[in-house]
Amino acid sequence: MREVAQKANVSLATVSRAMHSPDKVSASTVERVRKATEELGYVYNATAGDILRGRSTVLGVLVPTASNALFGETLHGIQTMTVGGGYSVLQAATHYDADGEEALIESLLQRRVHALILTGVTYGLEERVEQLAREARVRIVVVWELPKPDMTASYVGFDNMEAARRMTEYLIELGHRRIGLIVGPFSKIARARHRLEGYRIALERAGIPFDADIVKERSPGLLEGREAMDRLMRNEDRPTAVFAASDLLAIGALKAARSMGLSVPGDVSVAGFDDMEVASYQDPPLTTIRVDAYKIGQIAAQTAMEPLGSPTRNYCLDADLVIRGSTGPIKPGGGR
Incomplete structure (x- = not known):
């Protein structure tokens, strides 16, 4: 120099x-x-520069998987903001594994990141994340979820429960009463649990009994969606509609329906969640919940780059129902 x-x-x-x-x-x-x-x-030498200035210009970002294009959109939003703000990003995938996520958090802390942006918090790690937020040694921003009461971390997300309830109620309005659910790992992450709860609330309000036999817990993926749909549609009392609470699961479900010779939405309606870019290019185009993953990333980065000790910030974005051709009224005599 x-x-x-x-x-x-x-x-x-x-x-x-x-x-x-x-x-x-x-x-x-x-x-x-x-x-x-x-x-x-x-x-x-940015590392040396950080040491001289006594502050870090690195953000650590954890996503469940690097193969999901939706989380890629969130990363894109983060990087758009960090480039202009003079920050760099270290990114890793947790694969919904609590032990792996904890190890990654500790590794990023050892690298003296300024902030951690977490795509939700895997069950079992909430206390550790809250401890970090209280200590204020790093900024903590949780994305894709809404805050729990009395949490110190910042949040940028939307109401997963409300969005899932709206989708389920829409299917009920079409006349469906036998509605299957393919949902993410609700035994591990809150947002998947909230989508399950939204589904159950809608059924309860409509007087429809909850049936665990037509609820399938799967990691979001095409193969997982196809396999879960195949199981649902081989049920003796099979669903007339399936809500796949992830577009990847829904696209896999569409593939399964075609392979079984079923018409969508003639024989079964299929709905997704996320509104990934490919959702509107499916045959038929996928009814889904639109989530602005890119904007989540932008706001998360802005919040994460604020100085240590800045106030906690919580943002709740809209999640909109997008109606396309994969859902339709139940066939006459199709309900039970």
Whole structure:
């Protein structure tokens, strides 16, 4: 860096500001520093810079899986904000495993991240995450869920329970009373549990008994959705509608229905949750719940980049019902 300062004819402090806070230096100075670094082949040591300034410019982000495009949209939103804010991102996948998630959190803490952005909190880790939030050594932002009472962490999410209730009530309004559910790992994560609860609330309000035989718990994935749908539709009293509380599960369910020679929505209606980009390109296009995953990421990053000790912030975004061609009224005589 000393050579860069000499070549650009500025101080070491000015070189440092030009690299990590260019808004605080004139444009002409930034350009001189940039040209000097290029000519000398210098690469700024961000880690050393963080140590000198006594603060981190790294965010740790945990998602359940790297293969789900929806979480990719959240990551995209995060990175859009961090690039402009002078932060970098370390990202890892938990695979819904509490022990693995705990190990990843500790690893990120050891790397002195400024904040942790968590896609929900796996059951069993709530106390540890709340402890970190209270200690305020790192910013804690939980996404895709709403806060629990008296939680110190910040949240950016939506009402999973209400969204699932609305979808189930929509299917009931179409005349369906035998409604199957394929849902994420509700024994491990709160948002999947809340979607199950929303489904149950809608059934109860309509006077429809809950039947555990037509509820399938699966990790969100195409193969898992196809397998769960196959099981549901081989039931002697099979559903006339299936709510797959993840678009990946729903797309797998559509594939299963076609393989069994079933018409959608003629023989069975199928609904999803998320409104991934591919949902509208299915045949038929998928009825689903629209979630703005990209905006969740943007707001989460803004909240995470705030200084340590900043107030807790909680954001509840809309989740909208999107009606397409995969759902329709029950056939005459189809209900039981």
